[in-house]
Amino acid sequence: MSKKAIVVGGGYFGCSIAYYLAKNKIKTILVEQNEVGSGSSGGNFGCVQVQDSEPGLSLELTLEGYQRVQQLEKEFNLDLEYREMGSLLIAENEKDMSFLIEQAKIKQSWGLKIDLLDRNELKRVEPNLSTDSIRGASYCKQGHLNGFKLMNAFIGQGKRYGLEVWERTKVKKVIAAGNTCKGVELASGEKLYGDYVILATGAWTKELCKSLGLNVPIEYVKAEAFVTEQIQPFLINYFSLASFFTEAHGQDETTTSFCCVQTKSGNLLLGETSKPGLVSTEESGTRNSREHCLGIYQEVRKFFPSLLNLNILRSWTTYSPYTVSHIPVFGEVEVQNLILAAGFKSAVVLTPIVGEIVTDIVRGERLKYDLSQFTQQSRLA
Numbered sequence: 358m359s360k361k362a363i364v365v366g367g368g369y370f371g372c373s374i375a376y377y378l379a380k381n382k383i384k385t386i387l388v389e390q391n392e393v394g395s396g397s398s399g400g401n402f403g404c405v406q407v408q409d410s411e412p413g414l415s416l417e418l419t420l421e422g423y424q425r426v427q428q429l430e431k432e433f434n435l436d437l438e439y440r441e442m443g444s445l446l447i448a449e450n451e452k453d454m455s456f457l458i459e460q461a462k463i464k465q466s467w468g469l470k471i472d473l474l475d476r477n478e479l480k481r482v483e484p485n486l487s488t489d490s491i492r493g494a495s496y497c498k499q500g501h502l503n504g505f506k507l508m509n510a511f512i513g514q515g516k517r518y519g520l521e522v523w524e525r526t527k528v529k530k531v532i533a534a535g536n537t538c539k540g541v542e543l544a545s546g547e548k549l550y551g552d553y554v555i556l557a558t559g560a561w562t563k564e565l566c567k568s569l570g571l572n573v574p575i576e577y578v579k580a581e582a583f584v585t586e587q588i589q590p591f592l593i594n595y596f597s598l599a600s601f602f603t604e605a606h607g608q609d610e611t612t613t614s615f616c617c618v619q620t621k622s623g624n625l626l627l628g629e630t631s632k633p634g635l636v637s638t639e640e641s642g643t644r645n646s647r648e649h650c651l652g653i654y655q656e657v658r659k660f661f662p663s664l665l666n667l668n669i670l671r672s673w674t675t676y677s678p679y680t681v682s683h684i685p686v687f688g689e690v691e692v693q694n695l696i697l698a699a700g701f702k703s704a705v706v707l708t709p710i711v712g713e714i715v716t717d718i719v720r721g722e723r724l725k726y727d728l729s730q731f732t733q734q735s736r737l738a
């Protein structure tokens with residue numbers, strides 16, 4: 358008899374996991390409280406990031422994932438708008454530059470081709486950039502694609518293998534008997550049983566695990582983002598600040614950090630992340646603020662002064678999961694038959710490899726990677 362899996366969460370990870378499970382003949386139901394892509398994944402910029410991962414297993418999986426993402430258009434026989442692009446991680450002060458230098462050294466030893474750029478070199482790779490307030494940057498090749506097309510591809514192809522997708526279906530709690538996970542209870546009261554439950558619930562993971570007495574260290578940043586009208590090629594690389602890692606993902610309560618990228622069709626995507634403070638995840642998607650967007654725009658213009666006033670087509674708010682340790686909560690935890698997949702630093706690049714690993718766990722295959730460092734952060738209370 359084939360195994361049955363329930364995947365909770367229709368973001369990048371839920372979609373990829375559901376696809377690989379269904380493809381491998383596991384009877385799979387994906388349950389999403391809103392619509393597929395309604396969480397952080399629908400608010401994201403589609404960058405196939407490679408230089409952001411933590412050295413060690415995270416980076417190893419990222420490098421493996423980078424190879425696989427480049428094969429996805431062929432695997433699906435679909436246009437995902439994939440193209441190669443550079444990534445600039447900018448240091449505005451000595452502290453951030455020291456962080457980039459140290460990270461580059463370690464990541465190079467893991468086989469990542471990463472360069473440190475001074476202001477002159479920066480001007481060469483990003484001609485519209487004003488380097489006045491910049492100390493330096495690290496630079497690396499990465500990819501870019503249309504994230505909605507990627508999620509739709511996982512879902513569409515998964516359905517061909519029998520994947521069921523239940524949207525507008527909220528999971529109230531995970532059902533466990535003793536120390537073994539049996540299924541989930543929906544907000545409607547209906548119970549779904551399976552051999553495995555996989556929580557790919559991003560910023561909501563901590564809350565959902567509480568009912569199991571499982572302490573999961575997933576935090577989240579609040580992000581405001583928007584898309585502008587199309588313009589001629591202006592930004593060559595994905596542009597983000599090192600302070601995102603040195604501060605926004607750290608202990609400080611107030612820091613913000615922005616990122617931007619130009620899509621294949623010429624739109625600029627601009628976003629800023631900050632600590633949510635006491636803002637509840639329940640507010641996700643409801644707080645679009647024109648003033649906030651204009652503030653981000655001013656910040657971006659500090660670096661790109663020749664950028665004209667552009668029309669904002671759409672803005673959104675989202676909550677993006679992370680862990681203070683910078684490594685994800687991924688794998689089998691103390692509750693049997695429960696798999697967690699959340700808090701990844703980079704998402705798009707890891708989608709194929711995370712889906713494949715979860716499928717190996719469910720199929721009882723011997724794993725190629727030791728995930729214990731990703732799971733030992735979660736503890737039963």
Ligand SMILES: Cc1cc2nc3c(=O)[nH]c(=O)nc-3n(C[C@H](O)[C@H](O)[C@H](O)COP(=O)(O)OP(=O)(O)OC[C@H]3O[C@@H](n4cnc5c(N)ncnc54)[C@H](O)[C@@H]3O)c2cc1C
Pocket residue numbers: 365366367368369370371388389390391392393394395396397398399400401402403404405406526527528529557558559560561565579580581582628629630675676677678698699700701702703704705706
């Ligand atoms: C502005 C911005 C730009 C970004 N750009 C990039 C980028 O270019 N590249 C990149 O790799 N990363 C990027 N990120 C980070 C990336 O978006 C996240 O890491 C990623 O989306 C997380 O995916 P996920 O599947 O874990 O979570 P989510 O996409 O948040 O998915 C979790 C899903 O679970 C559902 N859910 C939660 N609880 C329940 C429940 N009880 N019942 C049913 N469903 C539930 C939610 O509705 C949600 O859809 C960006 C983030 C932001 C904020």
